[in-house]
Every structure is written in C-alpha cells, then in structure tokens.
Amino acid sequence: MTKLPTWADVVLVPVISLLLAAFFAAIVLLAIGQSPTQALTVMVNGALGSAYGWGYTLYYATSFVFTGLAVIIAFHGGLFNIGGEGQAMLGGLGVALVCLYLPMPHWSLTLLLAMGAAMIFGGAWAAVPAYLQAKRGSHIVITTIMFNYIAAALMIYILVNILRPDGSMDPASARFSDAVGLPKFHDIPILQDLFLKYDAEGALKLGKDGLPSYQRVPANVTFFIALAACVGVWRLLWHTKLGYEIRAFGKQEKAANYAGISSFKIIMVAMILSGAFSGLMAINNVMGQAERLLQNSAEGAGFIGIAVALMGRNHPLGVLLAAILFGFLYQGGASLGLETTIPIELRTVLQGLVILFTGALDIMVRMMLGWFFSPRHAQAKGAA
Amino acid sequence: MPNAIPAIELKGISKSFGPVQANRDINISVPKGTIHGIIGENGAGKSTLMSILYGFYKADAGEILINGTLTAIPDSQSAIRAGIGMVFQHFKLVQNFTVLENVILGVEDGPLLKSSLSKARRVLADLSREYELDVNPDALIEDLSVGHQQRVEILKALYRQADILILDEPTGVLTPDEADHLFRILKGLKDQGKTIILITHKLREIMEATDNVSVMRRGTMVGNVKTAETSPEQLAELMVGRKVLLEVEKGTATPGEIVLKVENLRVRDEAGVERLKGISFELRKGEILGIAGVAGNGQSELLAALGGIHAASGRVTFKGGDLPLTGAGANGRARRDAGIGHIPEDRQSLGLIMDFTAWENMAFGYHTLPKYQKNLFEMDNNAIRQDTEAKMAMYDVRPPIPTLAAKNFSGGNQQKIVVAREIESDPEVLLVGQPTRGVDIGAIEFIHKEIIALRDAGKAILLVSVELDEILSLSDRIAVMFDGQIMGFKDPENTNERELGLLMAGVSGGAAK
Incomplete structure (x- = not known):
C-alpha cells in the first residue's frame, strides 16, 4: 500500500470517512421516509447555529475530551482501556463526596479538591485491572469491561443505600449546595454576552431585578480545564521521561525491558493516569451540570472516548477535534428528537456510522487514497 | 555450458517501491544444471528479484523465460507449476506436524490423507537415497535440528517437482559441518540436472559452491562472472563499489586486569x-x-x-x-x-x-x-x-x-x-x-x-x-x-x-x- 503524504493522512482520510458516514446516514434517513437535508439543517442549526447550541455541543465535547485523552494515554502504552465508563462513574463518586461533605468557601477550592478526588477514584478503579494485567497476565480489555459492570452495580448500591437522602425515591444523591456550583458559560463575564436573551423586537430582555437575563447552557469552566488537559497530555507523552517510557513500552515491550524500563511500573502508571483522566470527566457532568450524583452519570461518554481516540489518531489535538465532532452529533441528534419526527435514537445510528467509517473502515479509505497517490497512477496520468 | 537453453533467463527486470528502485533493468541467465550465486549487500535487491521470480511481486517491466519459454508468474502457485522451488531463510514449516505432513501440505491428492501420505513416503524414500537427504519422515518438525528442517524444505520443493531451486541465505543457521553437508546435497542435485540459485552474502560460500556468480549493487546487476575466474576481493569490490579490507587490521591485545x-x-x-x-x-x-x-x-x-x-x-x-x-x-x-x-x-x-x-x-x-x-x-x-x-x-x-x-x-x-x-x-x-x-x-x-x-x-x-x-x-x-x-x-x-x-x-x- 502506498504511504500517504502527511496532509492526506491527517486531513483527507477523516474528511472522506465522515462524508461516507454522512452518505450512509442519508440512505438510512431516506429509508425511514425522512429528508436528509432537513435532518442535516436541523442538526447544524441545533448544535452549531447559535451560542446556545454551542453551549451544549461544547459541554458534551468536554466530557469526550477527558475520556478520549484517557484512552490515548493507555493506548500509547499498548493498553486498550475499555473501562472509561466505570472509571468516570467512580470519578463522579469522588466529586460527589467532596461536594457533599467537604464544600469549601469558594467554588474554585472545591473544584481543586473535586478534581483530586475524581482522579484518585478513577485512577484507583483502573489500578485493579492494571495490577491484574501486570502481575497475573489477565487481559486488560476483559478486566476493564468487567469493571464497568462492577462500577455500575456499586454505584446503585451506594446511591440507594448510602447517598440517597431520606424520603427520596430517586437513586441519586442530595443536591449539592449552590456554593459549590461551577460557573457556566452564561455566568462568565464577557463570554456571557453571547448568551443574552432578546425579545421579539431585538431588545434586551431584562429580568425582574432589572438586569439582563441569559440563556442557560451546561458548558462550564471545565471546558478550559479540558483544553489544558490536552496540552498537558501532549507534554506528558512527548516531553517527559514517563511519556517516553510509556510510548517505548507500547511500541515494543521487549525492547523496553532492554532499556531498563519496568513493565510493571509502566502498566500501572499508564492505566492509573488513564483512569484518572476518565474520572476527571465527572467534574464536567456531576459538578458542572447535574449538581448531584445520578445513577449512570457517565452516560456512555466512556465508550465515546474510544471512538474519539480512534478518530483523533491518538493525538491530543485530534482528540479535541473529534470530541467536538461527537459533541455536535450528540447535540444535533437531540435537536432532531425535539424539532422533527425523527426519533432521537437516530443519533446512535449516526455515531455508529461515524465510528464505523472513521475507525473500522478507515483502512479502506486509506487504500483508495493510496491508489490515487501511487506513483503508477501518477505515471498513467502523465502519459494520458 | 551443459545446455544451450538456459533454465532461467531474466530480461530487463525493473521494480520500484514508491521512489525506491529496487531492481533496475536486471539481465541474468542461468544455464541448466549449474549452481548460480547471487551476491550483494543488504538492500541491493537480491530478495526483490527472487520474489519476482517466485511470484510474490510483479515486475514493473521485463520478461521471465523458463527453459526458453516466456512465462508469466503472477503468484507462487504459477512459480511452482513452472518448476521453481524456494527455500526461505526463515522456514515455512508447521512445527507440530511430521515431516511427511509438511511435505504434502497444500499438494494433497484428495480429501483423505492416507493415499497422499503413502505416496509421499515412497517418493521421499527415493529422494533421500538419491540426494543424501535423509530425514525420518515420521519425526515432528519441532524435534528436528535446524539443518534437518532445512532438508525438509528442500524435500518439499523437490516433491513439488522443482527443477529450479532457490535458496535464500541457507547457511545462516548452520554449523560449518551442516553447511558442508548442504553443499554436498546441492552438488548432488546439480549432477542430477537441477538448477540452483544460491543467495548469500558470504563470499566464501560463493567461491566454494557456485559455478557462476552475479553481483548486485543498489538494484542493478554489476557483474556476471564465472566463479573460477574471480576472487573474493574482486567480488567484494564489485558489491561495495570500492576496495574493501576483508581482513580486519588489528594489533596485538594488551589484556589488563x-x-x-x-x-x-x-x-x-x-x-x-x-x-x-x-x-x-x-x-x-x-x-x-x-x-x-x-x-x-x-x-x-x-x-x-x-x-x-x-x-x-x-x-x-x-x-x-x-x-x-x-x-x-x-x-x-x-x-x-x-x-x-x-x-x-x-x-x-x-x-x-x-x-x-x-x-x-x-x-x-x-x-x-x-x-x-x-x-x-x-x-x-x-x-x-x-x-x-x-x-x-x-x-x-x-x-x-x-x-x-x-x-x-x-x-x-x-x-x-x-x-x-x-x-x-x-x-x-x-x-x-x-x-x-x-x-x-x-x-x-x-x-x-x-x-x-x-x-x-x-x-x-x-x-x-x-x-x-x-x-x-x-x-x-x-x-x-x-x-x-x-x-x-x-x-x-x-x-x-x-x-x-x-x-x-x-x-x-x-x-x-
């Protein structure tokens, strides 16, 4: 197979894969008697057409950045961490415990504590499969999947038996106090101006107190932490001894031993870091949005992270872009459910197609492009 | 020359991988019943050339003539049909099969193995006698020494009625004794009219075993000579393109503590x-x-x-x-x-x-x-x-x-x-x-x-x-x-x-x- 030029590999392959996914999504829509163009318009308008839409898209993207980064850290170490979902649930538990029992006078201090707790809980949940892999050779893919189920069961037990407030029927914790709520985009000075409400005449809508009122969106300061995390993971993997060792181990385990890199240490550290980043996602959804711990708080973001990492070519920048794409699919899919008769489940189909074409069938696109870039093709073109 | 029509003739073979030209206008003629050495540095294009001959790669240009007839070799099946057998550097044997089972693998006569096995047993016995290729047909491959495994590879090729045998770096894993034995086998095969191509980087083996030698450098054929008329120094110079010191210059050691x-x-x-x-x-x-x-x-x-x-x-x-x-x-x-x-x-x-x-x-x-x-x-x-x-x-x-x-x-x-x-x-x-x-x-x-x-x-x-x-x-x-x-x-x-x-x-x- 011809090696593609870098620009084609990085830009052309994902774009063509996406177009293919869109093409097949259109066929599915036609098959259920819906208009693909209308669906696309609704999705784009709903997710990207307004500051309000972006406020949701970026909220979802923030979660996916964390779980995507988690997958790539482990993957560079040659470990396939499927357990992001469970690690994110445990991270949520850590966040909830801090917010419920250790609230600080200022939200930023609580946030620091909550981040620490999320990373420790998520990391610890990943540490057990890591240990089993490093010491017992139990395959990490199997054990991390099993730990997702264990995490789900554990969360139900804790929510129902321990954290559920008296008298509540909901398997959920009590609501966090207002003091620990994270600033949303509509609370942040300057940024909030994008979310001002206007009335039909185009004049500012004022609240009862005479101040302008804002559209409420779930995107919050965690988004900026996610951006910082991308930079951090990039520095970690390509600029530190630890990153060097993780990548060397991931490429050639045998050679890593020759260089004196301990496989036990790398498996443990890479997985704990991976679990910590999965756990960190909880500050976005649990602390930033729900403001209490719900059952199934991760909502599948742990699994989306795998697709995001695949599509992002295991690079933090790619993860960021892919996370925004999946945020668009999530929010756009929700708009479909609200504004059209297309069932909301269609977004699962869309995600499936995107994952199929960008992840699994990506080699097919590469082969087709390879033919275009092959010297023989260039010669044939020159001769014609 | 034993026969006027060469067993193998390659004319103008070229092959490139992207910008790398692995073979450039290669011409080579191997007379029937001879041992022909191909020597060259790593990356000189020896393996590519042999892969083209064995149908792994398709040449961009050029012709292959087997026994004087133009032959297309799109895959290894065609190569085997044309009478070409290949012994790879890394053996392609099923470790937990017996010698017999390995020999018939892929050329069984029918769905039931019994008749194939007994036929192979007879043929193998004849081949062993003829060429000093004794191997116990019922031994498991994993129990055989490397030298014996190599013999199984040769038997496999002969069982497929190969007249032309290509050996890729065959002595890399052998003791000097086993290598000598291999060369005796090859001489025996040659005497029976088989044609052998020996790919190696060891000058000594070329001098010892071959009749003619072709030297490759950076994808081109830089020399075709009779072995008797050349010397290791000359071959080394052809391979590298400059004079090479084959002997290492080294003073006496002064061992310390x-x-x-x-x-x-x-x-x-x-x-x-x-x-x-x-x-x-x-x-x-x-x-x-x-x-x-x-x-x-x-x-x-x-x-x-x-x-x-x-x-x-x-x-x-x-x-x-x-x-x-x-x-x-x-x-x-x-x-x-x-x-x-x-x-x-x-x-x-x-x-x-x-x-x-x-x-x-x-x-x-x-x-x-x-x-x-x-x-x-x-x-x-x-x-x-x-x-x-x-x-x-x-x-x-x-x-x-x-x-x-x-x-x-x-x-x-x-x-x-x-x-x-x-x-x-x-x-x-x-x-x-x-x-x-x-x-x-x-x-x-x-x-x-x-x-x-x-x-x-x-x-x-x-x-x-x-x-x-x-x-x-x-x-x-x-x-x-x-x-x-x-x-x-x-x-x-x-x-x-x-x-x-x-x-x-x-x-x-x-x-x-």
Missing part, C-alpha cells in the same frame, strides 16, 4: 528449561572474548543475563563488586549505570524502537541521564537531537536525519545508531551480539574498526557471533558454546574452523573443561 568475572552462571527460560548450564569465564580490560556457537546454544541467554534483561543464578563480579542477577537491581538501566553497555543481538526488536525517530533511539536506555533533562519533569529533546546529529556524523549514519524513524534506515545504518549509542556512552564492558547481522560489507568494516578501537582504549568486550569468520578475525580469545555450556577456550592464532566446528557441534576437544 580482570574486570568481569562470571562463575557458574545459570539461566532458565519461561518454560523452566535450563538454557545456560553453569558458565564461567573471566574478561580482562583491553581484550575481546569471542563466543562462537550455532545460534540457540545459550549465547542469547548469556547476553540477556549479563545485560540485566533475564534473571539468572550464579555469581558475576564486575570491578570487584557483585552484580545483581535477579530482582529489581537486574535491569538494563542499572547495568548501563554500572558501566556495562550492550549492543543486542536483535536490533529491531531489542536495540531500537522501530517507530521512534533516530534521536529518540539515540537516548534509548539513556533517557534518564541528567544531560538529557531540561528540568525536573521534562526531557531536553533539543539536546538529544544535537547529540544525535553529532553521533550520526561520527559514525557516518546515512541519511544523517535525526527526525527520521528508525525503520526507515537500512539495516547497516540502524546498527550504526545502536553502536554509536552504546560505544559513545563509554562503557567499561561492552556486550556485543551479532554486530554485523544483516549489515552491508561497508558498515561491517566500520563496525569492526570501532569495536577494535574500543578494545585498544582498554575496554573489555564480549563478542557473540554466529559468523565464525567474525569471531576468528576479531577475538583475542575464543570460547565455544554448545547446549548452554562452554566446550572450550581457544586461541584464534592456533585454531581453525574445523576444530571450532567440532566444538560447536558438541564434540569435546582435548582442551574442553
């Missing part, structure tokens, strides 16, 4: 089999101790144990202190910190991370050195890159591009990266495994010079190689290993290949311990 003392070293593999059965030797400053032996007799385990990669028992004293042989203290980095460098046998799976760039590889194993750190957290990637540029210039690594991935360098240049890294770290003891395996002649000369220069600087070198020529020309003392033990120590001035060959085969000489 003992720096490494190995006593009763034992290693068990994962399956619990003892691979190293009590090895003892001493290594002095300023000497090269060569370890000769057929691959797989414990040399790899010896290097792994001393290099801290594999746990071992026994006692190893280095500069007066005990080296830990098990546990956390026994790892590659601890050995390097102590002053033991290691050029591993297999650079592609151990010595280098093939996907890493040259500069990342130049720090491999040394990535924790203070000079490569920018601060407490970050590595100083720029410093490593500069360091790499300097070392690439010193060791003439081509192309001298630190950001190129290791896998994109030729074998010789990959090895130069490893050699530069390990020698420039200035070790007290350097463990060297197969320093010139898959390395072209030009680079071999260079690497040998560097090893001798290190010895002359008063360092101790343990050299493991399956190339007897290399052991004989570099070593100041030779230890021969067989079945995890040292069969004896020899002085390279007072021994020869025959004597070493016997020890390598496990036949104790008078001097064995």
Whole structure:
C-alpha cells in the first residue's frame, strides 16, 4: 500500500470517512421516509447555529475530551482501556463526596479538591485491572469491561443505600449546595454576552431585578480545564521521561525491558493516569451540570472516548477535534428528537456510522487514497 | 555450458517501491544444471528479484523465460507449476506436524490423507537415497535440528517437482559441518540436472559452491562472472563499489586486569528449561572474548543475563563488586549505570524502537541521564537531537536525519545508531551480539574498526557471533558454546574452523573443561 503524504493522512482520510458516514446516514434517513437535508439543517442549526447550541455541543465535547485523552494515554502504552465508563462513574463518586461533605468557601477550592478526588477514584478503579494485567497476565480489555459492570452495580448500591437522602425515591444523591456550583458559560463575564436573551423586537430582555437575563447552557469552566488537559497530555507523552517510557513500552515491550524500563511500573502508571483522566470527566457532568450524583452519570461518554481516540489518531489535538465532532452529533441528534419526527435514537445510528467509517473502515479509505497517490497512477496520468 | 537453453533467463527486470528502485533493468541467465550465486549487500535487491521470480511481486517491466519459454508468474502457485522451488531463510514449516505432513501440505491428492501420505513416503524414500537427504519422515518438525528442517524444505520443493531451486541465505543457521553437508546435497542435485540459485552474502560460500556468480549493487546487476575466474576481493569490490579490507587490521591485545568475572552462571527460560548450564569465564580490560556457537546454544541467554534483561543464578563480579542477577537491581538501566553497555543481538526488536525517530533511539536506555533533562519533569529533546546529529556524523549514519524513524534506515545504518549509542556512552564492558547481522560489507568494516578501537582504549568486550569468520578475525580469545555450556577456550592464532566446528557441534576437544 502506498504511504500517504502527511496532509492526506491527517486531513483527507477523516474528511472522506465522515462524508461516507454522512452518505450512509442519508440512505438510512431516506429509508425511514425522512429528508436528509432537513435532518442535516436541523442538526447544524441545533448544535452549531447559535451560542446556545454551542453551549451544549461544547459541554458534551468536554466530557469526550477527558475520556478520549484517557484512552490515548493507555493506548500509547499498548493498553486498550475499555473501562472509561466505570472509571468516570467512580470519578463522579469522588466529586460527589467532596461536594457533599467537604464544600469549601469558594467554588474554585472545591473544584481543586473535586478534581483530586475524581482522579484518585478513577485512577484507583483502573489500578485493579492494571495490577491484574501486570502481575497475573489477565487481559486488560476483559478486566476493564468487567469493571464497568462492577462500577455500575456499586454505584446503585451506594446511591440507594448510602447517598440517597431520606424520603427520596430517586437513586441519586442530595443536591449539592449552590456554593459549590461551577460557573457556566452564561455566568462568565464577557463570554456571557453571547448568551443574552432578546425579545421579539431585538431588545434586551431584562429580568425582574432589572438586569439582563441569559440563556442557560451546561458548558462550564471545565471546558478550559479540558483544553489544558490536552496540552498537558501532549507534554506528558512527548516531553517527559514517563511519556517516553510509556510510548517505548507500547511500541515494543521487549525492547523496553532492554532499556531498563519496568513493565510493571509502566502498566500501572499508564492505566492509573488513564483512569484518572476518565474520572476527571465527572467534574464536567456531576459538578458542572447535574449538581448531584445520578445513577449512570457517565452516560456512555466512556465508550465515546474510544471512538474519539480512534478518530483523533491518538493525538491530543485530534482528540479535541473529534470530541467536538461527537459533541455536535450528540447535540444535533437531540435537536432532531425535539424539532422533527425523527426519533432521537437516530443519533446512535449516526455515531455508529461515524465510528464505523472513521475507525473500522478507515483502512479502506486509506487504500483508495493510496491508489490515487501511487506513483503508477501518477505515471498513467502523465502519459494520458 | 551443459545446455544451450538456459533454465532461467531474466530480461530487463525493473521494480520500484514508491521512489525506491529496487531492481533496475536486471539481465541474468542461468544455464541448466549449474549452481548460480547471487551476491550483494543488504538492500541491493537480491530478495526483490527472487520474489519476482517466485511470484510474490510483479515486475514493473521485463520478461521471465523458463527453459526458453516466456512465462508469466503472477503468484507462487504459477512459480511452482513452472518448476521453481524456494527455500526461505526463515522456514515455512508447521512445527507440530511430521515431516511427511509438511511435505504434502497444500499438494494433497484428495480429501483423505492416507493415499497422499503413502505416496509421499515412497517418493521421499527415493529422494533421500538419491540426494543424501535423509530425514525420518515420521519425526515432528519441532524435534528436528535446524539443518534437518532445512532438508525438509528442500524435500518439499523437490516433491513439488522443482527443477529450479532457490535458496535464500541457507547457511545462516548452520554449523560449518551442516553447511558442508548442504553443499554436498546441492552438488548432488546439480549432477542430477537441477538448477540452483544460491543467495548469500558470504563470499566464501560463493567461491566454494557456485559455478557462476552475479553481483548486485543498489538494484542493478554489476557483474556476471564465472566463479573460477574471480576472487573474493574482486567480488567484494564489485558489491561495495570500492576496495574493501576483508581482513580486519588489528594489533596485538594488551589484556589488563580482570574486570568481569562470571562463575557458574545459570539461566532458565519461561518454560523452566535450563538454557545456560553453569558458565564461567573471566574478561580482562583491553581484550575481546569471542563466543562462537550455532545460534540457540545459550549465547542469547548469556547476553540477556549479563545485560540485566533475564534473571539468572550464579555469581558475576564486575570491578570487584557483585552484580545483581535477579530482582529489581537486574535491569538494563542499572547495568548501563554500572558501566556495562550492550549492543543486542536483535536490533529491531531489542536495540531500537522501530517507530521512534533516530534521536529518540539515540537516548534509548539513556533517557534518564541528567544531560538529557531540561528540568525536573521534562526531557531536553533539543539536546538529544544535537547529540544525535553529532553521533550520526561520527559514525557516518546515512541519511544523517535525526527526525527520521528508525525503520526507515537500512539495516547497516540502524546498527550504526545502536553502536554509536552504546560505544559513545563509554562503557567499561561492552556486550556485543551479532554486530554485523544483516549489515552491508561497508558498515561491517566500520563496525569492526570501532569495536577494535574500543578494545585498544582498554575496554573489555564480549563478542557473540554466529559468523565464525567474525569471531576468528576479531577475538583475542575464543570460547565455544554448545547446549548452554562452554566446550572450550581457544586461541584464534592456533585454531581453525574445523576444530571450532567440532566444538560447536558438541564434540569435546582435548582442551574442553
């Protein structure tokens, strides 16, 4: 197979894969008697057409950045961490415990504590499969999947038996106090101006107190932490001894031993870091949005992270872009459910197609492009 | 010439992979009933040419004539039908099948094996008698020696009625005795009218076994000569394109004090089999101790144990202190910190991370050195890159591009990266495994010079190689290993290949311990 030029590999392959996914999504829509163009318009308008839409898209993207980064850290170490979902649930538990029992006078201090707790809980949940892999050779893919189920069961037990407030029927914790709520985009000075409400005449809508009122969106300061995390993971993997060792181990385990890199240490550290980043996602959804711990708080973001990492070519920048794409699919899919008769489940189909074409069938696109870039093709073109 | 129509004629064969032209307008004619050698450095295009002949690749241009008829060979099935058989360097045998089962694999007569097996048994018996190719047809492949496995490969080709036999580097894994036997078999096949193509990088084998020889350099055929009318020096010059010193220039050693003392070293593999059965030797400053032996007799385990990669028992004293042989203290980095460098046998799976760039590889194993750190957290990637540029210039690594991935360098240049890294770290003891395996002649000369220069600087070198020529020309003392033990120590001035060959085969000489 011809090696593609870098620009084609990085830009052309994902774009063509996406177009293919869109093409097949259109066929599915036609098959259920819906208009693909209308669906696309609704999705784009709903997710990207307004500051309000972006406020949701970026909220979802923030979660996916964390779980995507988690997958790539482990993957560079040659470990396939499927357990992001469970690690994110445990991270949520850590966040909830801090917010419920250790609230600080200022939200930023609580946030620091909550981040620490999320990373420790998520990391610890990943540490057990890591240990089993490093010491017992139990395959990490199997054990991390099993730990997702264990995490789900554990969360139900804790929510129902321990954290559920008296008298509540909901398997959920009590609501966090207002003091620990994270600033949303509509609370942040300057940024909030994008979310001002206007009335039909185009004049500012004022609240009862005479101040302008804002559209409420779930995107919050965690988004900026996610951006910082991308930079951090990039520095970690390509600029530190630890990153060097993780990548060397991931490429050639045998050679890593020759260089004196301990496989036990790398498996443990890479997985704990991976679990910590999965756990960190909880500050976005649990602390930033729900403001209490719900059952199934991760909502599948742990699994989306795998697709995001695949599509992002295991690079933090790619993860960021892919996370925004999946945020668009999530929010756009929700708009479909609200504004059209297309069932909301269609977004699962869309995600499936995107994952199929960008992840699994990506080699097919590469082969087709390879033919275009092959010297023989260039010669044939020159001769014609 | 025995026959006017050549068995194989290649006309104007060209093949390129992207921008790399692997074969350029190759013309070659192999007369029937001869042994034809093809010699060339790594990457000269020998394997590509043979892969085209065997149907693995399709040539971009050119014609293949078999016995005078134009033949298209789109796949290996067609090659077999055209009477071509190939014996690969790495055998393609099913380990837990018997010899018979391997021979009929893919050419069974019908769904039931019984008739195929009994037919094969008859044919095999005839072939064995005819060509001195005796193998027990009911033996499992995994129980056979490497030499016997190779015979099975030859039998497989003959059973498929091959008239033309291609052997790719067939002696790499054989003892000198087994190699001699192979050449006797090949002569027998030739006498029966078979045509043989022998691909090798060993000049001695070309001189010994072939009738004609073709020399390849950088994708082109630079010479077709009768073996009787040429010399090793002339062939080497053709291969490299300049005069080459085949003999290593080396002054006498001035061994100093003992720096490494190995006593009763034992290693068990994962399956619990003892691979190293009590090895003892001493290594002095300023000497090269060569370890000769057929691959797989414990040399790899010896290097792994001393290099801290594999746990071992026994006692190893280095500069007066005990080296830990098990546990956390026994790892590659601890050995390097102590002053033991290691050029591993297999650079592609151990010595280098093939996907890493040259500069990342130049720090491999040394990535924790203070000079490569920018601060407490970050590595100083720029410093490593500069360091790499300097070392690439010193060791003439081509192309001298630190950001190129290791896998994109030729074998010789990959090895130069490893050699530069390990020698420039200035070790007290350097463990060297197969320093010139898959390395072209030009680079071999260079690497040998560097090893001798290190010895002359008063360092101790343990050299493991399956190339007897290399052991004989570099070593100041030779230890021969067989079945995890040292069969004896020899002085390279007072021994020869025959004597070493016997020890390598496990036949104790008078001097064995």
